[in-house]
Amino acid sequence: MVTLKLSCVVLRDTEYVARSGWSKWREDPSVSLFREYLRLKTVHPEPDYDAALTFLSRMSVELGLPMKKVEVCSGRVVAIITWTGTNPALKSILLNSHTDVVPVYPDCWKHDPFAAVKDVDGNIYGRGAQDMKCVTIQYIEAIRRLKAAGKTFARTIHMMFVPDEEVGGHKGMESFIKHPEFQKLNVGFALDEGLANPTEDFTVFYGERNPWWVTIRCPGSPGHGSRFVENTAAEKLRRVINSFLDFREKEKHRLDMSECFTLGDVTTVNMTMVNGGVAYNVVPAEMDVSFDLRIPPTVNLQVCFEEQIEAWCKEAGEDVSYNFAQKFMHQNTTSTEDSDPWWRAFSSTCKAMSMTLKKEIFPAATDSRFIRAVGLPAIGFSPMNLTPILLHDHNEFLNEQVFLRGIDVYERLVPVLACMPPLTIEG
CATH class of the missing domain: 3.40.630.10 (Zn peptidases)
Structure with missing residues (x-):
């Protein structure tokens, strides 16, 4: 009771x-x-x-x-x-x-x-x-x-x-x-x-890296799988992959060696798809490889980066070409200067709530x-x-x-x- x-x-x-x-x-x-x-x-x-x-x-x-x-x-x-x-x-x-x-x-x-x-x-x-x-x-x-x-x-x-x-x-x-x-x-x-932040800080993002999804097409000489066929698609593909992944290593090194950089400050490169071939014993007439690139707004997209892709394709061999599934070109960022009224209103309100803001470029899109x-x-x-x-x-x-x-x-x-x-x- x-x-x-x-x-x-x-x-x-x-x-x-x-x-x-x-x-x-x-x-x-x-x-x-x-x-x-x-x-x-x-x-x-x-x-x-x-x-x-x-x-x-x-x-x-x-x-x-x-x-x-x-x-x-x-x-x-x-x-x-x-x-x-x-x-x-x-x-x-x-x-x-x-x-x-x-x-x-x-x-x-x-x-x-x-x-x-x-x-x-x-x-x-x-x-x-x-x-x-x-x-x-x-x-x-x-x-x-x-x-x-x-x-x-x-x-x-x-x-x-x-x-x-x-x-x-x-x-x-x-x-x-x-x-x-x-x-x-x-x-x-x-x-x-x-994004979430595992520390006491709150992350705010004022810009983003540009997503570029690119496929490199590598044509080559076909033939029987038992022969040393010259000028194959696979040889060109290997050169393309090496160029992209070598660049990837350099950017990763930049990130690892800098105390100031976050992921949004460097270019990431990831090989995401490889296609080609019809049978084990047939050297394919074409192979292609796709990459996911995320490029900071500080990089000159046209002059620096697309020209670099063109150069890698040329170095890989004859008739190697590329096309984009996605190629975002705008590099606008939002002001985080105290003189900007919108940022001042946002940041001062957060400060009044005892929030510490960490400003970054968003690493994805x-x-x-x-x-x-x-x-x-x-x-x-x-x-x-x-x-x-x-x-x-x-x-x-x-x-x-x-x-x-x-x-x-x-x-x-x-x-x-x-x-x-x-x-x-x-x-």
Whole structure:
């Protein structure tokens, strides 16, 4: 009888629950929403975008804010939830996130990657936990809090949710950035995804390396596998591979020897595919090799790098040629000088929260590159410190306390950005 009576008291008295430690059984609603979103299988090669749009439509209703859906390519919809400012003529704030996630190897995960399991330490496992469904929900929950508090801001705030970022963004942000609906957003400053940081610091990204995906075609003399055939495709292929991988070693050495460089400051080269041949005893008439290159914005792409590829092809042998599957040429970066009003607003707010910022060039590619390419400032930022970098890795997770702190961060950041006084170009 005593136990039953105590249980009734505990269930009714929230304050007592918290004091007695029973609160560990009560999950924060924002965490529950995050886990719900993680369970949506927006995973390539067949992401369930309809499920994501249904979820976001519900968020729009809950927030009391309109959502616009723009189909930029067949089956590829950009969703925008808008909180109109008191002075819509001012440039808007864009909070961007992508809805898709990369594939998984389920056998390599300790939990189902789409079950959003939370362990006893509060670590939430799921594909997209870091990249970047956490940020999507942090945006939504920060806006929910601000609206509930009755806040209003001069500048309009757009939360934008785009597809296909994980496969290059060609049917997502790259297409939408050219769409008339993007122009109507009147964007002045954008926030997009960043990376976790295993230290106390928070990493912010002001630029990105350019992704170049290149295939080198090596034609050669065919023949019987029993002969010393001259001028073979394989011989040319070997020279090409040696040239690229020798350069790779030099860049790796630069990174290893410099205390100032991060991965975003050097060019990475990785051989990713080799094709050619029809049978063991037939010397092929053609072979090709593909490379993934990530080039910093400090490198002269046309004069230095493409000319280098041309030289390697010429050195490899007659008729060796190349073509690009992807060749991003824009090298715009966002100012991180204290004189820049957007950066000053962002960094000073972080400093006021005792956050130490570490500025870097993003080592991979995000949708921010398309935003910067049209001359708009964009900062890559995911507020995840004391967290291992696990994007695209097995057992991707985010701790619930880190996740909740991220909501607090956006709750402080968004008002400062949305209350930015009119800039000279707006006056």
